[in-house]
Amino acid sequence: MTRAPVLVHIGYHKTATSSLQQQLFSAPDAPFATPHGDRKYILSNRIVLPQPMTYDPGETRKMYESFLRKSQDNGQVPVFSHERFSGYPASGGFDSTIIADRLQRTFPDAYILVVFREQLSSILSMYSQYITDGGHGSLKTYLSEPEPNLRRAPMFSEEFYRYHRLFKFYQDKFGKDRVLGLAYEQFISESDSFVETLCNFVGVEHKKREFEVTNEKRSECFQILQRFVNFTLSDNQLSKGALLPFPNATRRFGKLSRPIGRIFPSKLDQMLKDRLVGRIQSRFDGAFAESNAELQSLTGLDLGQFGYQLPSTTSTD
Structure with a gap:
């Protein structure tokens, strides 16, 4: 070889x-x-x-x-x-x-x-x-x-x-x-x-x-909270103009993904995922x-x- x-x-x-x-x-x-x-x-x-x-x-x-x-x-x-x-x-x-x-x-x-x-x-x-x-x-x-x-x-x-x-x-x-x-x-x-x-x-x-x-997959419920943190506290290339900029807010909050993610019922998490999957399938069918x-x-x-x-x-x- x-x-x-x-x-x-x-x-x-x-x-x-x-x-x-x-x-x-x-x-x-x-x-x-x-x-x-x-x-x-x-x-x-x-x-x-x-x-x-x-x-x-x-x-x-x-x-x-x-x-x-x-x-x-x-x-x-x-x-x-x-x-x-x-x-x-x-x-x-x-x-x-x-x-x-x-x-x-x-x-x-x-x-x-x-x-x-x-x-x-x-x-x-x-x-x-x-x-x-x-x-x-x-x-x-x-x-x-x-x-x-x-x-x-x-x-x-x-x-x-x-x-x-x-x-x-x-x-x-x-x-x-x-x-x-x-x-x-x-x-x-x-x-x-x-x-x-x-x-x-x-x-x-x-x-x-x-x-x-x-890389452990994050809870869909947690990601909704992460979006809110990104919008309000994180000033970065993907979320510009935070209301209350806080250094490394995205990364710091992300470290809590495992303990916070466990709080939410798995059925709720699956429901949110199914909704996202359905929208993606509808948008990109074929x-x-x-x-x-x-x-x-x-x-x-x-x-x-x-x-x-x-x-x-x-x-x-």
Whole structure:
């Protein structure tokens, strides 16, 4: 097997990225190595955040030359993993191709891992994450596209969830044989098979390992309270102009999610979740079927078995 010189994992968001980063790529007994451990924000600061006219791929590559050499000398695949590499869902992934271009110019020899998640499930999970990150809008507000003909600022766009486009973009940038697409649902149902496929892709030995849940889902009831806190106390990019700004209000209140979440009846929590699910299903009924058909063709995955929307087939006598 030929070992990949570099692996870049771009997400998407809400696809077990934390589990992969913490329990596989950074595990001491794994055939992978990461440059910053749990300080992945450094990758974002260096690769995602620079203004387009200021990014220097050569300088960024130099920062990692020592890490790349050490990893390869140790027989490990160096991994650069950050879900922000695929864009940010709440802003429609406006910079996803900019980041892809930066990654290609910085690591032209990289192999690419893209992990997808069924769109309706992903949107629901990302809406909760948006609240956790500091947003206060309702689901309707979160999904809205005010002044779509102007787009003065990035906003939610369902185009972000037509995964085949970004996947094809990476194939064109790096080559079809160096871009692997896997489904989050594969990881949930058969994590060992998921990891084995990845290891074969990058040319390293696969060893069975168990994964633990890293990010516990918050109660829907608690998230309603979090929205109120974000609106009144948290002045951040997702909730500007707090009535009574308080430092780190979102993060501080979020630490209470587990004890407060237990107070509410599970039936109430399920009712609120069902209402959100219903609204998302109504809004995006069939919206991603054609894209998923394209994605199946590009990846070879059977997405239908995981509940992804696909075009309906009709038979005629």
